[in-house]
Amino acid sequence: MKLSSKNLEVALNKTYDVIVAGGGAGGLSAAIYLARYGLSCLVVEKGKGRSFWMQDLRNYLGLAPTTPGRDLLQQGLEHALSLGVDYLRGFVEEARDEGDLFAVKVKVGKANSLYPIFHSKYLIAATGIIDHLPQLPDMQNVYDYAGYSLHVCLICDGYEMRDQKAVLIVNSESQINTAFVLNWFTPYISVLTHGLCSVGPAMREKLAEHGYPLYEAPIRRFCGENHQLSGVELEDGTHIEATTGLVAMGSRYHNAYLKGIPDLNWQGENLLTDEWCRTSHPRLFALGDLKQGLNQVSIAVADGTLAATAIWREIRRAAPPRKWVE
Numbered sequence: 001m002k003l004s005s006k007n008l009e010v011a012l013n014k015t016y017d018v019i020v021a022g023g024g025a026g027g028l029s030a031a032i033y034l035a036r037y038g039l040s041c042l043v044v045e046k047g048k049g050r051s052f053w054m055q056d057l058r059n060y061l062g063l064a065p066t067t068p069g070r071d072l073l074q075q076g077l078e079h080a081l082s083l084g085v086d087y088l089r090g091f092v093e094e095a096r097d098e099g100d101l102f103a104v105k106v107k108v109g110k111a112n113s114l115y116p117i118f119h120s121k122y123l124i125a126a127t128g129i130i131d132h133l134p135q136l137p138d139m140q141n142v143y144d145y146a147g148y149s150l151h152v153c154l155i156c157d158g159y160e161m162r163d164q165k166a167v168l169i170v171n172s173e174s175q176i177n178t179a180f181v182l183n184w185f186t187p188y189i190s191v192l193t194h195g196l197c198s199v200g201p202a203m204r205e206k207l208a209e210h211g212y213p214l215y216e217a218p219i220r221r222f223c224g225e226n227h228q229l230s231g232v233e234l235e236d237g238t239h240i241e242a243t244t245g246l247v248a249m250g251s252r253y254h255n256a257y258l259k260g261i262p263d264l265n266w267q268g269e270n271l272l273t274d275e276w277c278r279t280s281h282p283r284l285f286a287l288g289d290l291k292q293g294l295n296q297v298s299i300a301v302a303d304g305t306l307a308a309t310a311i312w313r314e315i316r317r318a319a320p321p322r323k324w325v326e
C-alpha cells in the first residue's frame with residue numbers, strides 16, 4: 001500500500017518484519033522477495049536517487065540497453081505494491097537499535113513535515129550513494145550532459161567511450177589514476193581538475209609520458225547539443241574538443257542515519273557485510289552501492305535477493321511449525 005502523511009496510522013501501529021531504507025534497485029528487489037516470503041515490509045524512499053539519474057541501464061540482462069532507470073523503478077514499485085509491500089515517500093533521518101527492534105525516524109513532507117517513527121525487527125540499508133558533479137554557476141548545463149555523454153561510471157559506460165576524445169574530470173590528484181583505467185577504452189584523454197586540486201611532479205610526468213594533457217583552469221561550460229558533448233570551455237578561454245567525458249569526483253554516501261548504530265564495520269563510507277549482505281549487526285543488512293563491492297544494478301538486485309532470503313530463513317526457523325489441523 002502507498003502510504004502518505006494522511007494514512008500513516010496503520011504503519012505506526014505495526015511492527016514490520018523489515019524496514020527497507022531506500023527504494024532503488026536493491027531496496028525494491030529486497031521488498032519483492034520479502035513479500036513473496038510472506039514477510040511484512042515498509043520501503044521508505046526519498047526520491048531521485050542514483051538509479052533515477054541513470055539515463056540508460058546498459059548492461060542488465062533481459063532489458064534493452066536503452067532502458068532508463070526510471071522504468072526499472074516504476075516497474076519495480078508496481079511489482080512490490082502488487083505483492084502488498086508498504087511504500088512511503090520520505091527521508092530516513094535516524095535508525096536506532098532498541099534491543100529487539102529498530103526504531104526508524106522518517107521525515108515526511110518538505111513543508112509542515114511529520115517525523116513518524118516506525119518499528120521493525122530487521123533493517124535493510126539500501127540508500128546508495130550519489131556522484132559528485134562539477135559545480136558550475138549554470139547547473140542545467142551540467143545536467144544536460146551528465147548521464148548522457150558525460151558519464152560517472154567506467155564499468156557502466158567505458159564501452160560507450162571507446163576510442164573517442166574524452167575529458168576526465170577530477171577533484172583530487174589520486175582520482176587522476178582513473179585515466180590509466182579509462183585508457184583501456186580510449187587513449188585520447190584530457191584531464192581536467194576544474195581548479196580543485198594541485199598536481200605533483202610525479203603525476204605530471206606520468207601524464208606527459210602517456211600523452212594525456214592536463215588542464216587546471218576551472219570549467220566555464222560544456223558545449224554540444226541534444227545531450228551530446230562536443231567540447232568543454234574553460235574559464236581561461238581554452239576550448240577542449242571531446243565527444244565524451246567521465247566525472248571521477250567521488251560520491252556522497254547516504255548513510256548519515258546509520259551513524260548512531262554502534263560497532264558497524266565500515267570501510268571508508270561503505271558498509272562491510274558477509275556474503276548474505278549482513279553487516280556486523282546481526283539484524284542490519286546493507287545492499288548495493290552502500291556496501292563495499294561493485295556499484296552495479298545487477299549486484300544491487302542480487303544483494304536484495306540474498307538479504308531477504310537470509311532474513312526469511314531466520315524468521316522461519318524461529319517460527320512454530322505449521323501443522324495440518326482440521
Ligand code: FAD
Pocket residue numbers: 021022023024025026027044045046047048049050051052053054055056057058059060069090091092093126127128129131146147152153156157254257287288289290295296297298300
Ligand atoms: P540506488 O538505486 O541509488 O537506490 C538507493 C535509493 O535510496 C535511492 O532511490 C535514494 O533516493 C534512496 N535514499 C537515499 N538516502 C535516503 C534516505 N535517507 N531516506 C530514504 N531514501 C533514501 N549501473 C549499471 O549496472 N549499469 C549502468 O548502465 C549504469 N549506469 C549508470 C548511469 C548513471 C548516470 C548513474 C548515476 C549510475 C549508473 N549505474 C549503472 C549505477 C546504478 O545506478 C547503481 O549501481 C544502482 O542504482 C545501485 O542500486 P542501489 O539500490 O544500491 O542504490
Ligand code: FAD
Pocket residue numbers: none
Ligand atoms: P541456466 O540458466 O540453467 O544456464 C545454464 C545453461 O548451460 C543452460 O542453458 C544449459 O542448457 C547449458 N548447459 C548445461 N550443460 C552444458 C554443457 N555441458 N555444454 C553446453 N551447455 C550446457 N529463478 C528465479 O530467480 N526466479 C524464478 O521465478 C525462477 N523460476 C524457475 C522456474 C522453473 C520451472 C525453473 C526450472 C527454474 C526457475 N528459477 C527461477 C531458477 C533459475 O532458472 C536459475 O536459478 C537460473 O537459470 C540459473 O542461471 P544459470 O546461468 O546458473 O543456469
